[in-house]
Amino acid sequence: MEVRKSSKRRYLLYIAQNYSYAMLRPLQQVILARGDEVCWFLEGREVDPKFLKADEKRLPDIDAVKAWKPDAVFVPGNVVPSFIPGVKVGVFHGFNAGKMNHKGREDHFEIRDCFDLYCTQGPATTLPFLELEKKFGTFTVAETGWPALDPLFIENKDNPYIKPDDPRPVVLFCSTFSPSLTCAPEVFEQIKALSQKSQWRWLVQFHPKMKPSIVEQYKTLENENLQFVETDNVIPLLQAGDVMLCDTSSILLMFLMQRKPVVTFKNQSPKAHLIDINRVEEIEPAITRALSRTDDLMAHIHDYCNQIHPTGDGQSSQRVLAATDALIDKGTAWLKPKPLNLLRHFKMRRKLGYWKLF
Structure with missing residues (x-):
């Protein structure tokens, strides 16, 4: 010894x-x-x-x-x-x-x-x-x-997901693995359709315990508008996103700490700092609203962050x-x-x- x-x-x-x-x-x-x-x-x-x-x-x-x-x-x-x-x-x-x-x-x-x-x-x-x-x-x-x-609070000049030559807003889609909470299967067809448009750039990342069949399903969506990412470090992804689409995964709270808006699909406990929706048809208008960063939404996000993680040093x-x-x-x-x-x-x-x- x-x-x-x-x-x-x-x-x-x-x-x-x-x-x-x-x-x-x-x-x-x-x-x-x-x-x-x-x-x-x-x-x-x-x-x-x-x-x-x-x-x-x-x-x-x-x-x-x-x-x-x-x-x-x-x-x-x-x-x-x-x-x-x-x-x-x-x-x-x-x-x-x-x-x-x-x-x-x-x-x-x-x-x-x-x-x-x-x-x-x-x-x-x-x-x-x-x-x-x-x-x-x-x-x-x-x-x-x-x-x-x-x-998260330190600028990463070598972030591989930030593309200065692509001015489009970046939508980061994350989902938890729990079958009762994940929205990934339900929103698949809608994200497939949206990813075939060119108004946004999509980054997709799932909890490492996500069902392999769902992971493989989303990998088939990769194109010039959507990138599927498997990584042990989500910080660069969080920094690259302008808005997040999520469900009840705790990763959405990490994203919010940057004072960036989050759209949730059937969140377990939706509150004013989230834009929560229940139908797949609402995803596109909800993301558009999030990207507009209205004063009332941003005020709710700011107040919430001060309760969850007030220090950004x-x-x-x-x-x-x-x-x-x-x-x-x-x-x-x-x-x-x-x-x-x-x-x-x-x-x-x-x-x-x-x-x-x-």
């Missing part, structure tokens, strides 16, 4: 989906810039190691993680094993899109007894989590902003690290012990194939 000789702090980036690479790389950049250490751990089969860069370090298994002894673990997901070292920090894999879980509760605020610190994105999430902090006492909360958005990673370091220094003994939750931890051990007790 490795003996720690360095005074540098160690931070583990624990991911289970390909889109999490881009979410945690802003944190990695800040950690390395100040001279500390970073390693990645890839959980399960849905995250592909090919997306690791040549200079990024991966720990192959739990034994290696325990030997490395991270001071903190950053997780853009719902769960993390209790049997690995370090302060467990939840940084979220998206905004609260109002999705309900099988228990009839908002999934974004479900406490799964895994984290010591939640780094929230803005008042809309901070206030509910502070109430949960009082209720459970097993974790603490800090409003930091979301590290995944840091690059690209410094959320620094605030997350500051909150994490403060908890490392203070320790977690003052927090209430977490419930054992034996079933969840058994499932995690089975998934990871790890049965050692120490």
Whole structure:
């Protein structure tokens, strides 16, 4: 087992989906810039190691993680094993899109007894989590902003989806994978028809869990007006779009943070900051309205963004690290012990194939 000789702090980036690479790389950049250490751990089969860069370090298994002894673990997901070292920090894999879980509760605020610190994105999430902090006492909360958005507020002059020689407005179509929530099958024929017109340029990107048959269906639409994109980094796509067409995917909230309008199709909880429609025939006029950016619509978007993610300085990673370091220094003994939750931890051990007790 490795003996720690360095005074540098160690931070583990624990991911289970390909889109999490881009979410945690802003944190990695800040950690390395100040001279500390970073390693990645890839959980399960849905995250592909090919997306690791040549200079990024991966720990192959739990034994290696325990030997490395991270001071903190950053997780853009719902769960993390209790049997690995370090302060467990939840940084979220998206905004609260109002999705309900099988228990009839908002999934974004479900406490799964895994984290010591939640780094929230803005008042809309901070206030509910502070109430949960009082209720459970097993974790603490800090409003930091979301590290995944840091690059969104930095101009990318090499963005491959921005075409200076093409002045047409860009419509970014994104959709979630859930069969009950996705609009992709229902709007296919309408998008096919619209993509054969030349008034807009279309970019299409789906959640990585989207049904393969739907992905293949949309790939057939590619032409000079529509590009289908498969990527682990959606930030350049968000920057390139002028308006988004979506359903109930939380990616629409990332798009809104740029103060850009979103058209939603049968959104679960439509509000004034969205242009929500229910019929495919409404897609074209709704996009036209969104592109006009009326004063009332933009005012609603501005107010909503101030509740969801008020900071647009690209410094959320620094605030997350500051909150994490403060908890490392203070320790977690003052927090209430977490419930054992034996079933969840058994499932995690089975998934990871790890049965050692120490």
